[in-house]
Amino acid sequence: MDQDDRDTLALILVLRRRRQQQQRQRIHWVHPIHRLRRTHGEFHRLVQELRLDNYQFQRYFRLSVEQFDDLLSRLLLNYIFCFFVFYRYLATGDSFRTISFSYRVGHCTVARIVGEVCKVIWDCLVDEFMPVPKKDDWRAIADRFLQEWNFPNCVGSIDGKHVVVQAPSNSGSLYYNYKHTFSIRLLAVVDANLVFRMVDVGGYGRNSDGGTLSNSPFGQALRDGTLDLPEDRVIPGAEDRGPMPYVFVADEAFPLRCNLMRPFPGTNLATGRRAFNYRLSRARLVVECAFGG
Known part of the structure; x- marks a missing residue:
């Protein structure tokens, strides 16, 4: 190896060592707009003023101050700022980037906040507001369907909806639906009073x-028989047919x-089948009404 080769090798080693040192010394850079969050961001200025006016607060967040504070007290959130960002997003449907400018944080931070707070709300409140029905609950739902919609042994109406999304990277056609948009699916079970009982x-x-x-x-619980549905029951007026199962429509x-x-x-x-379809259609209508269709 001659002198030129040695010099070249030494230079490569020096550059490699310098690059490794730069990687270790990570530079934390904050945009000047974000540095002014505590003095100019909506959370530290506008939101604190809105709390003094319940009407304006409700117009801004779609919740009253009392409702907002009650919900916040139920959640295990260490950073109240995240909750305000999340509910502003729900109230407006604005893009993450728009919310990020208002609250002076990165749009990726807004996306992370929305996802994390959604999970916290679901984990904390699902058992209180959307518990899986038990046998007595299913019976009560069936009685209500018979009373309101004249369909016996019905414990829920099922339907699915498309929720339009931006196509995730490298997802191909997984999210592309027959409406020629990208979406995820929402599946819901609704009772006779248009109350959502289960969602996926x-x-x-x-x-x-x-x-x-x-x-x-x-669907897996329905297939495996683990939904805790009541035992089969005789349908009024059809006692000769024996006990019939509880069903979803x-x-x-x-x-x-x-x-x-x-x-x-x-x-x-035939007339009997047309009558059945009519009754089933009336009972199934509750899920479309619940969706606002």
Whole structure:
């Protein structure tokens, strides 16, 4: 190895060592706009003033001060700032970038806050506001369906909705649906009073209603018989047919199962089947009304 080769090798080693040192010495850089968060950000200025005016506070967050504080007291949040950012996002539907300018944080920080607070709210409140029904609850729901919609042994109406999203990176056609948009699937079970009893969010947009049901925890519990449904019961006026199972009702996009009823297919149906489809359609309508359809 001649002198030139030695010099070249020494230079490479010096540059490599310098690069390693630079990687160890990470530079923390904060945008000048974000540095003024405590003096000019909405949380430290506008929000504190809004708390003195309940009407304006409610217009800003879609919650009263009392409701806001009550909900905050239930959650295990160490940083109140995150809760205000999250609810401003829910109240407006603005982009993460718009919220980030208002509260003077990075838009990636807003995205992380929204995801984390959503999880905290679900974990803390789901057992109180959306517990999985027990046998007595299912019976009460069925009694209400019979009273309101004239459909016996019905414990819920099922439907799925598309929630439009931006296509995640490298997701291909997983989220691309028949409406030619990208979405995730929301599956819901609604009772006779239009109350959501169970929900599942996160199925791929390209999945059908039946596929979404099969892949959801609710669908698996329905298939495995672990929903704690009551024992079969005789339908009023049809005592000769013996006890019948409790069922959920859905449209023709869902599969027919022992505990899942769908309409008879076709148009030229016998009178009895047309009457059944009419009754089922009325009972199933509650989930569409709950969705606002």
